[in-house]
Amino acid sequence: MNTSKTPGSTLTPGVTPVGELPSNSHVRQWLAECIKLCHPDHVRVLDGSAAEKRDLLKRAVADGVLLRLNQDKLPGCYLHRSHSNDVARTEHCTYICTPNENLAGPINNWMPPKDAYALLGGLFCGCMRGRTMYVVPFVMGPLGSPLARVGIEITDSIYVAISMGIMTRMGKAAWQQLGDGNDFTRCLHSVGDLDPARRYICHFLEDNTLWSFGSGYGGNALLGKKCLALRLASYLGFQEGWMAEHMLLMGVTDPHGEKTYIAGAFPSACGKTNFAMLIPPEKYRQAGWKITTLGDDIVWMYVKPEDGRLYAINPEAGYFGVVPGTNARTNPNAMEMIAHDTIYTNVALLPDGDVWWESKTEDPPAECIDWAGKPWVPGCGRPAAHPNSRFTTPMTNNPVLDPNVNDPGGVPVSGIVFGGRRSKTIPLVYQAFNWTHGVYLGGTLGSETTAAATGQVGVVRRDPMAMLPFCGYNINLYFTHWIRMRKRMRDCPRIFHVNWFRMEDGRYLWPGFGENMRVLEWIINRCRGRAYAAETILGWMPRPADIDQEGLDSTPEQFAAAQAIDADALKREILTHEELFLKLAGELPKELIFQRELLIARL
Ligand code: GTP
Ligand code: SPV
Ligand code: MN
Numbered sequence: 001m002n003t004s005k006t007p008g009s010t011l012t013p014g015v016t017p018v019g020e021l022p023s024n025s026h027v028r029q030w031l032a033e034c035i036k037l038c039h040p041d042h043v044r045v046l047d048g049s050a051a052e053k054r055d056l057l058k059r060a061v062a063d064g065v066l067l068r069l070n071q072d073k074l075p076g077c078y079l080h081r082s083h084s085n086d087v088a089r090t091e092h093c094t095y096i097c098t099p100n101e102n103l104a105g106p107i108n109n110w111m112p113p114k115d116a117y118a119l120l121g122g123l124f125c126g127c128m129r130g131r132t133m134y135v136v137p138f139v140m141g142p143l144g145s146p147l148a149r150v151g152i153e154i155t156d157s158i159y160v161a162i163s164m165g166i167m168t169r170m171g172k173a174a175w176q177q178l179g180d181g182n183d184f185t186r187c188l189h190s191v192g193d194l195d196p197a198r199r200y201i202c203h204f205l206e207d208n209t210l211w212s213f214g215s216g217y218g219g220n221a222l223l224g225k226k227c228l229a230l231r232l233a234s235y236l237g238f239q240e241g242w243m244a245e246h247m248l249l250m251g252v253t254d255p256h257g258e259k260t261y262i263a264g265a266f267p268s269a270c271g272k273t274n275f276a277m278l279i280p281p282e283k284y285r286q287a288g289w290k291i292t293t294l295g296d297d298i299v300w301m302y303v304k305p306e307d308g309r310l311y312a313i314n315p316e317a318g319y320f321g322v323v324p325g326t327n328a329r330t331n332p333n334a335m336e337m338i339a340h341d342t343i344y345t346n347v348a349l350l351p352d353g354d355v356w357w358e359s360k361t362e363d364p365p366a367e368c369i370d371w372a373g374k375p376w377v378p379g380c381g382r383p384a385a386h387p388n389s390r391f392t393t394p395m396t397n398n399p400v401l402d403p404n405v406n407d408p409g410g411v412p413v414s415g416i417v418f419g420g421r422r423s424k425t426i427p428l429v430y431q432a433f434n435w436t437h438g439v440y441l442g443g444t445l446g447s448e449t450t451a452a453a454t455g456q457v458g459v460v461r462r463d464p465m466a467m468l469p470f471c472g473y474n475i476n477l478y479f480t481h482w483i484r485m486r487k488r489m490r491d492c493p494r495i496f497h498v499n500w501f502r503m504e505d506g507r508y509l510w511p512g513f514g515e516n517m518r519v520l521e522w523i524i525n526r527c528r529g530r531a532y533a534a535e536t537i538l539g540w541m542p543r544p545a546d547i548d549q550e551g552l553d554s555t556p557e558q559f560a561a562a563q564a565i566d567a568d569a570l571k572r573e574i575l576t577h578e579e580l581f582l583k584l585a586g587e588l589p590k591e592l593i594f595q596r597e598l599l600i601a602r603l
Contacts, residue, residue, distance in 0.1 A: 024178060043135065059158060095116060104474065147408070231472030238478065295410065345391045346388070431540035510558075
C-alpha cells in the first residue's frame with residue numbers, strides 16, 4: 001500500500017504525526033498547511049481499525065467527552081452531551097463560497113471565497129494549541145463505486161473523529177481509493193470555543209474544500225454528511241449529470257417476491273429514518289411483505305446507460321438519527337439497532353447508566369439527569385432529552401439492512417416519495433401526473449420546521465425537495481437539472497407526495513409508522529401498474545377502497561379526513577408558493593410556472 005511510516009520530517013517541525021500517512025504529496029502538503037495554520041500539539045492519522053476505535057473511545061471517556069453507559073444493558077454505547085448552544089444545525093451560519101454570487105443563488109447565504117478564507121483563516125489560526133488534530137480519511141459511497149468520493153477531515157474533536165468512523169467508510173480504504181491523486185475533499189474542522197457568534201460552515205465549491213469552525217454538532221461538523229454528500233455533491237451532480245438528494249432509500253419485497261426500490265425526500269426530522277426501517281403490520285408480514293433499508297438520509301442517483309433507469313446508492317455507512325419519538329411501538333427495528341455500539345447525543349441518563357428520552361417508555365422515570373447534566377424529575381417543566389437528541393450508529397447494526405447496500409452500481413429506483421410535516425390542508429397521499437409535475441410537487445414542498453435546525457419550530461416553510469438547507473448551488477439551476485434528468489432516462493420513477501402528519505382536534509388522523517405500509521403498498525402497486533387511482537386537482541389519488549384499511553385503529557371517517565381536499569385551503573396554499581417563487585425572482589424554469597398555471601386552472 002501507498003503508505004510510509006516516517007512522515008513527520010516532511011511536515012511542520014515539532015509535530016510528528018502518529019499513525020500512517022500515505023506518500024500522496026497532495027495530502028502531505030495540505031496537512032502541512034493545516035498544521036501550520038492550526039498549531040496542534042499532537043497529530044493523529046486514523047486508520048479505521050477496531051483497535052483504534054477502542055482506543056479513541058477510551059480517550060474520549062478519559063477526557064470527559066463521552067460517558068460510558070451501562071455496558072450490560074447497552075454494550076458499546078456512550079453518551080455525549082454537547083454545549084447547550086450547539087445542539088442543531090445553524091443554517092444562518094452556513095455559507096456557499098463562490099466567486100460569483102449568482103451560483104449560490106437566492107436561498108443560500110453567500111460569501112466570496114477570498115473573504116471566507118481570510119475570516120476563517122483568522123479563526124483557525126492557532127486554534128488547536130493544546131489539542132490533538134485528528135486526520136480522518138473517508139470514502140462516501142460503496143467501495144469501488146464509480147460514484148464514491150474520497151474526503152479527508154482534519155478535526156480537533158475526538159467526538160467528530162469517532163462519529164466519522166461510524167458514519168463513513170473511514171480509514172485505509174480511503175488512501176487506497178485516492179492513490180496518488182488529488183481528487184479529495186479537503187475538510188477542515190475545529191470546534192473553536194463554540195461561540196455561536198464565531199460559527200461558520202463554509203463550502204468552497206470551486207476548491208472541493210469545506211471549512212467549519214465553532215460547532216461540534218453533526219450536520220455542522222461531520223463534514224462528509226450534509227456538507228460533502230449534499231451541498232458539494234449536489235453541485236458536482238449538476239455539472240456531471242447525476243443527483244445528490246436528501247432522501248431515504250428502501251427495498252420493498254412484495255408477496256410476488258418482487259423487489260421495488262423507493263427513495264423518499266422528507267425534510268429534517270420528518271420521518272425518513274422511520275420510513276426506511278418500517279415494519280409492516282402483521283397481516284402484511286404474513287402475506288410476504290418485507291422492508292429492507294439502504295439509507296436513511298442521503299442518496300446519490302445516476303442514470304445507467306445500459307437500461308436508462310435511475311440507480312441509487314447511499315453514500316453513508318451509518319445513521320445519525322432523531323431519538324425522541326423512537327420506541328418499541330413506533331420503531332422496534334431502531335430500538336434493536338441502537339441497543340449496542342451507539343453514541344447517544346443529548347439524551348437523559350438514568351441512575352443505572354441506561355438512557356431515556358421522551359416517549360421511550362409510556363411512564364417517565366422517577367428521576368434522571370437531563371441532557372444538559374442537570375437533575376430532572378417528571379413535571380419539572382423541561383424535557384429530559386433534547387428535542388433534537390440523536391443516535392450515531394453503524395448501518396450494520398440495522399436488523400433489516402438491505403443486502404445490496406454495498407453494491408457499487410446501486411439499485412434501480414422505481415418511485416420517489418416527497419413528504420412534509422403538515423398538520424393541515426395536505427392529503428395523506430397522491431401521485432404526480434408525470435415527472436415534471438412531480439418536480440413541481442417536490443419543488444413546492446412545504447413542511448413545519450423542526451428542532452433539527454435552530455430557530456422557530458412548527459412554522460410552515462417551503463423546503464424544495466427537502467433540500468432548502470442542503471442545495472449547494474443556485475436552486476433555479478437545481479430545478480432545471482431535475483427537469484433535464486428526465487431526458488436522460490428511458491423510463492423514469494413515478495413521483496408521489498405523502499403527509500403522515502395531518503391533524504384534527506390535536507390528534508394525528510393517520511396512525512403512521514408501520515401502518516404507512518398501507519400507503520406504500522398502493523405506491524408500489526402504482527409503480528408496477530397494478531393499482532387504480534382517481535384523477536383529482538392535485539394528482540392521482542387512491543379511492544378508500546384502493547388502500548387496505550382492515551385492522552386499522554383509525555376509522556373510515558378519519559381516513560376520509562386525511563385524504564380530503566379543501567379547495568379554499570388549497571387556494572391559500574398556492575398563494576404561499578408565491579413566497580418561494582418571489583425569492584426565485586424571474587429565474588424559475590418555465591416548466592414550473594406552467595405547472596402552477598395548470599394547477600390553478602384545475603381548481
Ligand atoms: P433527519 O435525520 O433530521 O433527516 O430526520 P428524519 O427525516 O430521518 O426523521 P425521523 O424518521 O427520525 O423522524 C423524526 C420524528 O418524526 C421522530 O420523532 C419520529 O418518531 C416522528 N415520525 C416519524 N415517522 C412518523 C409517522 O409516520 N407518524 C408520526 N406521527 N410521527 C413520525
Ligand atoms: C438533518 O438535519 O437533516 C439531519 C441531521 O439529518 S444533520 O446531519 O445534523 O443535518
Ligand atoms: Mn437529514
